[in-house]
Amino acid sequence: MTNALLTIDHLQTHFFTPSGVVKAVNDISLRVREGETVCIVGESGCGKSVTAMSVLGLVAEPQGKVVGGDIRFDGVDLLQLSPLEKQQLRGNDIAMIFQEPMSSLNPVLTIGEQIMEPLWEHLLLSKKEARAKAIELISLVGIPRPEEIMNAYPHQLSGGMLQRIMIAIAISCNPRLLIADEPTTALDVTIQAQILDLLREIKETYNTAILLITHDLGVVAEMADYVVVMYAGKVIEEGPVLELFSNPRHPYTRGLLQAKPVIGQRKKRLNSIPGQVPNLIGLADSCYFHDRCESCMSVCRLKQPELKQIDDGHRVACWLYEEESGLA
Amino acid sequence: MKAYIIRRLLYMVLTLFGASVLIFGLYALTPGDFVDNNPKLTDERKAELKQMYGLDKPVVERYFVWLGNAVRGDFGYSLQYQQPVTSLLSQYIWNSFLIASASTLFTWLIAIVIGVISATRQYSFFDSAVTIGAFAAMSFPSFFAGLLIIKFFAVDLGWFPPGGMITTGSNATGLAYVWEVIDHMFLPVLVLTMLGVGSLTRYFRTNMLEIIRQDFIRTARAKGLKEKTVVYKHALRNALLPAITLLGFELPALFGGAIITEKIFNWPGVGQLYMQAFSLRDYPLLMGFTMFLAILTVVSNLLADLLYGVADPRVRLK
Numbered sequence: 172m173t174n175a176l177l178t179i180d181h182l183q184t185h186f187f188t189p190s191g192v193v194k195a196v197n198d199i200s201l202r203v204r205e206g207e208t209v210c211i212v213g214e215s216g217c218g219k220s221v222t223a224m225s226v227l228g229l230v231a232e233p234q235g236k237v238v239g240g241d242i243r244f245d246g247v248d249l250l251q252l253s254p255l256e257k258q259q260l261r262g263n264d265i266a267m268i269f270q271e272p273m274s275s276l277n278p279v280l281t282i283g284e285q286i287m288e289p290l291w292e293h294l295l296l297s298k299k300e301a302r303a304k305a306i307e308l309i310s311l312v313g314i315p316r317p318e319e320i321m322n323a324y325p326h327q328l329s330g331g332m333l334q335r336i337m338i339a340i341a342i343s344c345n346p347r348l349l350i351a352d353e354p355t356t357a358l359d360v361t362i363q364a365q366i367l368d369l370l371r372e373i374k375e376t377y378n379t380a381i382l383l384i385t386h387d388l389g390v391v392a393e394m395a396d397y398v399v400v401m402y403a404g405k406v407i408e409e410g411p412v413l414e415l416f417s418n419p420r421h422p423y424t425r426g427l428l429q430a431k432p433v434i435g436q437r438k439k440r441l442n443s444i445p446g447q448v449p450n451l452i453g454l455a456d457s458c459y460f461h462d463r464c465e466s467c468m469s470v471c472r473l474k475q476p477e478l479k480q481i482d483d484g485h486r487v488a489c490w491l492y493e494e495e496s497g498l499a
Numbered sequence: 500m501k502a503y504i505i506r507r508l509l510y511m512v513l514t515l516f517g518a519s520v521l522i523f524g525l526y527a528l529t530p531g532d533f534v535d536n537n538p539k540l541t542d543e544r545k546a547e548l549k550q551m552y553g554l555d556k557p558v559v560e561r562y563f564v565w566l567g568n569a570v571r572g573d574f575g576y577s578l579q580y581q582q583p584v585t586s587l588l589s590q591y592i593w594n595s596f597l598i599a600s601a602s603t604l605f606t607w608l609i610a611i612v613i614g615v616i617s618a619t620r621q622y623s624f625f626d627s628a629v630t631i632g633a634f635a636a637m638s639f640p641s642f643f644a645g646l647l648i649i650k651f652f653a654v655d656l657g658w659f660p661p662g663g664m665i666t667t668g669s670n671a672t673g674l675a676y677v678w679e680v681i682d683h684m685f686l687p688v689l690v691l692t693m694l695g696v697g698s699l700t701r702y703f704r705t706n707m708l709e710i711i712r713q714d715f716i717r718t719a720r721a722k723g724l725k726e727k728t729v730v731y732k733h734a735l736r737n738a739l740l741p742a743i744t745l746l747g748f749e750l751p752a753l754f755g756g757a758i759i760t761e762k763i764f765n766w767p768g769v770g771q772l773y774m775q776a777f778s779l780r781d782y783p784l785l786m787g788f789t790m791f792l793a794i795l796t797v798v799s800n801l802l803a804d805l806l807y808g809v810a811d812p813r814v815r816l817k
Contacts, residue, residue, distance in 0.1 A: 229720055233622075254726075262723030269721075274714040278813055279736050289722045324812040340722060 176380050177203040177226065177348055182240035184218075184225045187233075191452035195221040197404035198240070200478075203348065208374060208381040210391045210412075212427070213401035216448050219384045222401075223350045226382075227267055228257045244348070263293040266341035270353040272333035276325040282309075283321030286340050293344045308339040312369060331362035335369065342373055349373070350382045355390060367393055388431045392416060397484075400424050403448055403459040406478060410485035420487040422464045458490065466491060507804070511797050518793040519569070523562045526782050533578040533780045552578065565786070574787030579779050584787035588769065594664060595756040595768035598684055602691035603749055609696050611735075614703025618711060619730055629700065637697030645690045645763035652686060659685050662765035687764040691757060702745070706738040713737075740811050747803025751795040 184196035196218045203209045211219045224230045225237050226249065242249040244265065252260065261267075269275045276285055283305055290301040302321070309317035312335040325333060334354060341349055351370065355363035367390065374381055383394055391398055395412040400421065408421040419425045429442035446463040458464070461471040470490050478488040534540065534548045549555045553564065568575060574584035613633075617626040653661035660666065664683050671679050710716065711734050719733045720726075756770025769788065776784040808814045 227721060229717060258723050258725065260723065261721055267721040269714060269718065271714055275718045277715040277719065277733050277737070279740070279811060280733070288719075288724060288728075292722070292724055292728075326813050337718070340718075 174205060175202045176205045176207075176245060177382065178243040179222070179226070180241050180243070182222065182225060182242060183238045184221050184230055184235060185238050186235045188452075193451045194404050194454070195235075195451060196225060199401070199404070199406055200240075201399050201406065201409070203380050203382055205347070205380055206374070206378040207396045208383060208394050209397045209399060210383045210385060210395035211399045211401055212385060212388065212391055214386060214448050216451075217401045218404040219386075219401055220352050223267065223352050223382065223384055226350065227261055227265060228252075229261075259293070262289045262341075262346075263344045264346055265348045265350065266344070266346040267350040267352065268334070268337045268341050268354050270356050272330050272337055272357065273325075275337055276333060278325055280324075281321065282323050282325065282328070282336055286321075286336065286343060289340060289343050304343070305339075308343055309336070311342075312336070312339045313365075330358050331365065334358060334362075334366055338366070338369060338373070342377070342379070345377060346379060348380045348382065350384070352384045353386070354383075355387070356385070363390075370394070388427060400427070403454070404451060405459065405488070407460065407489070408485075408487045409478075410482075414482065414485050418482075418485070420481065420485070420492060421460075421489050422466055422491075423460050458488075504805075507801050511801060514797050515793060518797075519566055519790060520562070522786055522789045522793065523565060524558075526786055527558050527561065529780075531780060532782065536780050569787075569790065574790070575783035577776070577781055577784040579776065579781040579784070584784050587772070587784065588788060588791065591767060591769040591772045592754050592756075594766065595761065595770060596753055597680070598687050598691060598760075598766060598768070599753045599755075599757065601684060602688045602695065603753060605688065605692045606695040606699055609692070610699035610703050611739075613696075613700045615707055615730065615735060615738075617700075618704045618707030621708060626704075630704075633697035633700045635697075636693050639694065641690060641694055641757075641759045642763060644693060645687075645760055648686055648690055649763070652689075659683075661686070662763075664767055683766075687757075687760050687766055690760050690764075699745075703738065703742070706741060707734060710734045710737045740807070743807045743810060744803050746806075747799045748796075750799035750802070751792050754795060755792055 179199060179201050182196055182199045183194070186193040186195055199218070199222055201209065201211075201222075211222065213219050221230065221235070226242055226244075228249065230237065237250060244260070249257070249260070276282070283302070286305040286308060287296075287298075287301040290296045290304055291298075294301075296304060306317045306321060309320050314320055314332055314335055320328070320332075320336075325336075328336070338354075349370075354370070355366050358366060370381065370383075371394065373379055381394070383390070385391060391412065397409070398412050398415045399409040400407055400415075400423065402423055408415070408419070408424045415424065416428065419428055423444070426442065426444040430444065432438075432441060444463055449459055449462070456475055457473060458467075458471040458476055461467045464471065468490055474490075476488045476490045476493060478486050479492065480486050481492055532549075532554055534545050534552070534554065540548070546555075553561060556564075565575065572585065576582065577584050577587050580587055613629055617623075617629045620626050649661045652658050660683050662683075665671070665676070665679050666683075669679060711730075716729060716734055719729045724733075754769070756768045756773060758770035758774055760766070761768040761770040762774065773785070773788055775781075776788075
């Protein structure tokens with residue numbers, strides 16, 4: 172087993188709003204090994220993106236702040252870095268692509284300029300070298316006529332092409348970790364598959380570790396080596412992808428998997444989990460999922476379950492499995 | 500593109516025709532004229548003068564005579580100065596242009612710099628101080644600010660002359676003359692800049708704040724670009740785009756004169772001329788000047804639209 176590239180330990184990122192403190196990321200720990208793809212799954216607003224932004228140090232200050240825990244990348248504590256060191260790390264060792272390719276590129280700069288910027292900044296290439304490298308990157312991500320694309324503006328390209336450009340920018344400095352925040356959510360299905368294929372190719376060619384954030388279990392099944400399920404700012408279950416899909420333990424994970432249509436099975440209605448993610452302000456000391464859970468017990472309303480190992484590499488935070496170890 | 504410009508030019512002619520009707524109509528319908536105004540004239544002399552100036556003819560006829568001449572670039576004679584309106588305007592307009600252009604330049608420079616800094620440090624001490632300062636500067640009436648500044652800088656400290664464009668009785672030429680004018684310009688430019696900088700600063704601050712929250716700024720940061728590059732290259736360029744339209748409105752203002760400020764500093768600008776023409780009902784001068792401003796407004800609007808196309812690639816190719 173290879174070494175951990177990114178280690179997040181007990182990370183807490185809070186947002187201080189007028190109506191109270193939002194604990195968007197509440198004691199999260201996870202690990203990404205070299206060349207591994209880890210997926211974070213969860214509903215909207217459960218803290219997936221904030222976790223990613225915390226890694227890059229891009230949480231909007233002063234409202235948002237990392238208040239606890241640590242993030243280590245290749246042994247270096249990212250939270251202790253100076254702004255300059257962080258800036259040198261971003262786009263160079265850790266790169267990121269986002270959900271909305273249409274609005275993620277600057278509308279008044281050419282595509283070429285935007286690809287060349289990190290090359291100038293991190294690899295210190297000359298204009299000429301950067302240009303050659305940018306053209307190479309554009310063809311690498313599968314866009315024809317790269318010279319023409321260099322001089323195009325974002326509004327002239329489609330969403331799928333823009334996401335390819337975003338990927339080209341992200342891999343331009345050979346990052347060791349690529350964070351992809353819902354990279355296919357805004358795209359239509361055929362384009363989604365192409366973008367995922369491209370990400371997989373990159374992973375295989377460059378041995379890049381990928382931290383993929385998504386709410387789409389189809390994407391998880393296709394991409395992940397290891398899955399982390401988040402709910403209301405906490406990790407509630409994690410495990411290798413096969414184990415988690417074949418043997419989900421947490422009622423929330425089960426609900427998610429049942430909510431997914433299966434080809435060949437025609438159901439009148441898809442299963443859904445009733446209710447919504449709770450308001451993250453002023454949460455009581457209970458299991459955050461208890462009011463939506465079909466197997467809710469009295470202990471669930473009183474105490475929060477901890478993340479416990481139940482099988483090799485499979486961990487879950489639920490009182491249902493605490494009993495076995497003689498608790499409650 | 501060519502068809503677009505031709506269409507816009509046609510609209511321009513129509514707009515100006517409408518403007519000419521309004522301008523002439525309003526001045527013609529105001530009771531009294533230059534001749535009625537003078538109590539020393541006898542009735543016979545008044546009738547004689549009215550015939551001479553063409554004031555006895557029906558309004559519609561007078562309009563078409565005026566329009567016909569105006570199209571050929573002849574706006575008639577100023578009744579008060581007995582000089583062609585065009586040559587009279589060209590004497591005064593450049594004086595106004597001098598202080599207006601200097602203050603516009605300073606206003607924009609200061610507003611952009613302060614707007615950007617206070618947007619990047621929203622809610623900081625600097626930001627609050629600037630926001631309050633901008634409000635204060637905007638709220639001062641120009642006559643009050645002008646008098647206060649004359650009291651401080653001209654009377655108490657004696658650093659700058661209190662008014663005029665050159666020192667009375669001076670025969671300075673060449674570089675000495677230029678220096679003298681700059682010395683006299685300083686205070687009126689200061690007042691005009693102070694009055695303008697507040698609203699423009701707020702405008703740029705709001706624009707920058709909006710842009711800095713956009714996704715592509717987050718991308719620029721995630722690429723590991725320097726904060727300076729993020730703010731000045733990625734954000735500022737986008738924040739300046741809507742300001743081009745604003746720049747279009749500035750052009751007529753450059754030549755329009757600042758009536759109150761010019762009066763206070765006794766600056767021989769077109770604003771003062773305009774005020775005088777009003778009190779004496781020197782209609783040819785008033786109509787000529789108003790029409791000139793209308794033409795400038797329409798032309799600068801077209802220029803702003805074309806410039807916007809140059810600056811924003813999303814508009815350029817349509």
